[in-house]
Amino acid sequence: MxxxxxxxxxxxxxxxxxxxxxxxxxxxxxxxxxxxxxxxxxxxxxxxxxxxxxxxxxxxxxxxxxxxxxxxxxxxxxxxxxxxxxxxxxxxxxxxxxxxxxxxxxxxxxxxxxxxxxxxxxxxxxxxxxxxxxxxxxxxxxxxxxxxxxxxxxxxxxxxxxxxxxxxxxxxxxxxxxxxxxxxxxxxxxxxxxxxxxxxxxxxxxxxxxxxxxxxxxxxxxxxxxxxxxxxxxxxxxxxxxxxxxxxTWPCDQAAFWVLKPLKNLIREVAPLSARARVSRFAPLDLRLMKRQQQIHDGLLRLAPFFDETLYERAYRVAADRHGETAARGVAGVIALRAAVDSYSSGTPREHAGGPAQISREVSDHLTAISRAMLRPDRVDRIRRQASTGCTPSHV
The missing domain is CATH 1.20.1070 (Rhopdopsin 7-helix transmembrane proteins)
Structure with a gap:
């Protein structure tokens, strides 16, 4: 031709x-x-x-x-x-x-x-x-x-x-x-x-x-x-x-969908409050992203009675000495949520005085940062150890 x-x-x-x-x-x-x-x-x-x-x-x-x-x-x-x-x-x-x-x-x-x-x-x-x-x-x-x-x-x-x-x-x-x-x-x-x-x-x-x-x-x-x-x-x-x-919108939605995957995996063992909606992997991206976000929020609601706010604040202060606001919130969220998942698995909720248990907005507003922080487990582990022992922060 x-x-x-x-x-x-x-x-x-x-x-x-x-x-x-x-x-x-x-x-x-x-x-x-x-x-x-x-x-x-x-x-x-x-x-x-x-x-x-x-x-x-x-x-x-x-x-x-x-x-x-x-x-x-x-x-x-x-x-x-x-x-x-x-x-x-x-x-x-x-x-x-x-x-x-x-x-x-x-x-x-x-x-x-x-x-x-x-x-x-x-x-x-x-x-x-x-x-x-x-x-x-x-x-x-x-x-x-x-x-x-x-x-x-x-x-x-x-x-x-x-x-x-x-x-x-x-x-x-x-x-x-x-x-x-x-x-x-x-x-x-x-x-x-x-x-x-x-x-x-x-x-x-x-x-x-x-x-x-x-x-x-x-x-x-x-x-x-x-x-x-x-x-x-x-x-x-x-x-x-x-x-x-x-x-x-597709690039942003695609990035958000994959960034939230580590956090979704962390709390997937926590039973959601609402029934899981059946959404095909071939469904529109915005629908799959909405489902993933809903699963995470449902998991946070179930984890609220086991969430240690004191541990979160302590980890945040340690992380804030070496990282920016968003990164510090992300690391602190990972540390506190992992502890909450462990408490949930063992069935030992924490005592919450003055109203129903809930997770602070500092956590729910930084879900993307929390999920990103999970990709740096070495950083999270060092800050967790410092927050647990009360040591002076070192370079991480």
Whole structure:
């Protein structure tokens, strides 16, 4: 396969779209009743399908597999038309509150674009297009009955959707305050501008054929550049509001989930007060993090009658002489919680006067520091020995 066949620029939007579809499909399918989830899935699905179909190598393969010359044309143009309808649906879903009016508008969009797809297939089946054209089908068959209408129909449908989408975004973007959504709309505006450039170049080249001129380079060389740039920007615009918040919180949630693992292991033998929720390891990260945090807090509640506040304060004072506030709270928490777990195992609670037993907020507010401190057992052991014997702190 040659570089010309592969057309490397097609890879960029395809990979971007497939990555977005793969990352978000599990979440979207779990929330299928949510109109935002459905709209997002259709946009990513149709956009991915378009770029998997329009690369020159894919066009040849589709024609070969079906045994019909130029079958890739109605196939790709239908996917592009459905993508246009999905884009308008997505913007309306973002822009308007759930109402009967919004539902009717979305239904009207799908009715119109489904009719356009049906018309594409009817015109193609009526046309006589026996010669396979991979790069210049639009201009080569610009004067062919029925194929001429087929080509103009998909271009006009694409142009109308781009103009309507750009207008809806233009009248709405000034009211948007959400950072990721506003950024996505900026990318969409730029993408639709390039998309209009694609359609205009194609229509000019086709119009030139109608008048006996040959301006095919606009269709075969210039228009694809507009299409690729526009599609990449549109793909980014739709993916950014969906994946942006996820990518912003995921690293922090992932770090918190793994940092808390040593502390969770320390108190896992302590029976929680509430029943354990069954959460799959493949569940969303935020749900697994919430479960881990809840298990730790439940364990702390059960350990409260066995927690030695005096030991905690003594260990903190020793650790504070050599470490910062957060690190000292972490080391002291490890020492006191390990002692509480031992007391819990032996069934010997401590005496607490003046109210129910509880663990101080200095402990519960520093769970991450406590869990991190458990990764330095040598430091914890030295401070524990000093806190137990009352020795003067030494360098640790």
């Amino acid at each position: 040659s570089l010309e066949d592969l057309r490397i620029p097609y890879v960029v939007p395809t990979v971007l779209l497939m990555a977005g579809l793969g990352l978000k499909s599990p979440t979207i399918l779990r929330s299928w009743k949510d109109p935002n989830a459905r709209a997002t899935w259709f946009v990513l699905l149709f956009a991915s399908a378009v770029f998997l179909s329009v690369a020159p190598s894919s066009i040849r393969r589709i024609n070969t597999v079906t045994g019909v010359a130029n079958f890739a044309a109605p196939w790709s143009y239908s996917l592009l038309t459905l993508f246009c309808g999905a884009c308008l649906t997505m913007i309306i879903t973002w822009r308007e509150e759930p109402t009967a009016r919004r539902r009717r508008r979305i239904q009207l969009i799908w009715f119109i674009y489904s009719g356009a797809v049906a018309s594409l297939w009817v015109t193609f089946l009526r046309a006589d297009v026996p010669v396979e054209r991979v790069y210049d089908l639009d201009t080569y068959y610009a004067n062919t009955p029925w194929m001429r209408e087929h080509i103009v129909l998909y271009l006009l449908g694409y142009m109308v959707s781009a103009l309507v989408a750009a207008w809806m975004i233009w009248t709405w973007i000034g009211r948007v305050r959400a950072r990721w959504l506003r950024g996505g709309l900026v990318f969409l505006q730029a993408g639709y501008a390039f998309g209009l450039g694609f359609a205009v170049c194609k229509l000019i080249a086709i119009g030139a054929r109608w008048t006996g001129r040959n301006w095919d380079t606009l269709s075969t060389d210039v228009a694809p550049l507009f299409a690729l740039l526009g599609a990449t920007l549109v793909a980014t615009g739709f993916i950014l509001p969906v994946l942006g918040p996820f990518l912003q």
